[in-house]
Amino acid sequence: MAERKLIAGHAVRRVRRQLGLTQAAMATALDISPSYLNLVERNQRPISATLLVRLAERFDFDARTLAASEPGGGAAAMRRRLADPMFADLDIDRGELEEWLASAPGGAEAFARAFDSRGAAGPGLDDGHDRVAREVRRAIEHWRNHFPDLDAAAEALADELRLASGDLGQAIAERLRIRHQLSVRILPVEVMPDRLKRLDLHARQLQLSELLDPASRIFAMAERLAGEVQGEVDAIVRGAGLSDRVAERLLRRHVTGYFAAAVMMPYARFLRACEATGYDIELLQRRFGAGFEQVAHRLTTLQRVGARGLPFFMLRVDRAGQVSKRYAGASVSPLVEGGLCPLWDVFAALARPGELVTQLVESEDGGRWLTMARSVQPHAGPLGGVRGRFAVAIGVAAGEAGGLAAARGIDLAGRAMPIGLGCTACTRVDCSQRSAPPAGRARIVSDREAGMTPFAFGGD
Structure with a gap:
């Protein structure tokens, strides 16, 4: 919480305005000076523990909303959006961004929603499903996909289960x-x-298909234990302020799954194992009895104050390039947003089942990322039936990847594959893989010469 106090002025301002109070009136109620409250609201002073207690006592202020109410998901999420090539000429620095979030949180949130709408659906493709998906993702991003109360409860439960039996599934x-x-x-x-x-409540049975692998069976059983933290789950869903029940159910499913994964991979033990093994995903799978996708998702959640893991992002992609999961966590990588580049080896993983495909890539903003991708098949199917296949990709900034097991033998300062966020968002010239010109750029067609691609284009 200590780090997030620095950008919580908008939350205090929101409470004051909802109550119809002037800064002077609220300052009097909090036993502080109006000038100090003004500095707090402008994010020029941190919110002390004493001030938090007074806010809670005198205005029924829930301190947990500081973690969940930052406009646009907070500074990290906003930096990811601003890394889009369309903003490359604006040169918005960290100070400007933080001042924007502090002085105009409503405007920042409006920008984030408009940008997310553009990126998620594309021009003319918006529908009810897209809207619901964006709402749920925005709610998850507000928490940076880290729910501290659920993690703490899951750790305590996992300790109880370990005492009961050495076999987690049996326990x-x-x-x-x-x-x-x-x-x-x-x-x-x-x-x-x-x-x-x-779940057959009449027979009091949790019925699981034999098609589920052992890790998925344990996960499905652990989901039912989320009933023991129903109050926390309800508070997260209710606090998201979603527009309909479908969105609420999707968020509840995500949060319930989060709790199940946290029971299987308790925070402190999992983080220690990550650091001891160099985030070796195969070893982590074996040690915690989890699947690749489960471990990959868990890596995006390691954001406990005072005990943070590396800031991974995660995507799940199908063979048509459609993204069914995006988790940014604490990462600021633009790769988690927008379209996909065919030069990114996330697609190569689909053709190499069971192999971890590692690649050093460079985004258009100059960021360098070590990415790892592997194909997954969620469950077996009947003989002759269709079986789904996806590629799960995770990535971390190259500058933070030096200790990773997957980085051994890779020159993290060496040549990286230049990739974009899909052809219509990418402005790299002379790319032989290009399938379309960038949106908003005039296409150049010449009868006398041809370049590396038939999709030559002009400047702004």
């Missing part, structure tokens, strides 16, 4: 039986042909 099943009056049944595919899991 969870026993707790479900005793505490929740739920038995766990593994059913053959012919009995449950179109479902992977089902």
Whole structure:
């Protein structure tokens, strides 16, 4: 919380305006000077613990909203958006950005929503699903995909389960039986042909398909334990202020899954293992009995104050280049936003099942990122049936990747593959892979010469 106090002035200002108070009136109620409150609201002074207590006591202020209410998801999320090539000539520095967030949080939030709408749907493609997905993603980004109360509760529960049994799956099943009056049944595919899991409250059973691998079975059982933190889950969903029940259910599913992953990979133990192994994903999978995608997602959540992991981002992509998951975490990489570049080896992972594909890439803003991608198949299927395949990619800034197991043998200061955010957003010239000119640039067609690509284009 200490780091986030520095950019919490907008939250205090919002409370004051909602109550219809002047700065002088609120300052009197808080036993501080109006000038000090003015500095707090302008983010020129931190919010002390004493001031937080007074806000809570006198204005029913929930301090947890400081972590969840920063406009546009906070400075890191806004920097990712501003890394788009369309803003390259504006040269907005960190100081300007923080001043914007402090002085005009509503305007910053409006910009973030408009930008996200543009990036998620594309011109003319917006629909109800896109809107819901953007809402849920914005709610997750407000928390930077880190929910401290859930992590703390999951750690305490994981310790209890370890004392009960050395087998996590057995310990969870026993707790479900005793505490929740739920038995766990593994059913053959012919009995449950179109479902992977089902909660049968009449029979008091959690029914799981035999198609699920061991890690997915444990995850599905751990999700049911989220009922023990129902109050925290409800508070997160309610605080997001989503527009409809579909969005609320999607966010609840995400938060419940977050808790399940935190039970499987308790924060402190998982972070120690990451640091001891150089974030070796295969070793982490084996040590915690988790799947590749589960570990990759967990890496984006390691943002506990005083015990932070490396700032990874994560994407999940299908063979058509459609992104079904985007988690930025604390990363400021522009690669988590917008379109995909065919020169990025995330697609090569789809053709090399089971292999971790590592690549050093450079985005148009000059940022360098070490990325790792691997193909995943969520579950087996009936013989002859369609089985999904995706590529899960994670990345971290090259300057922070020196200690990674995946970086061994890679010159992080050497040549990196130049990539963009999709052809229509990329302004790199003479790219032989280009499939379209950048949006807003005039296409140049010549009868007398041809360059590396037929999609030559002019300047601004």
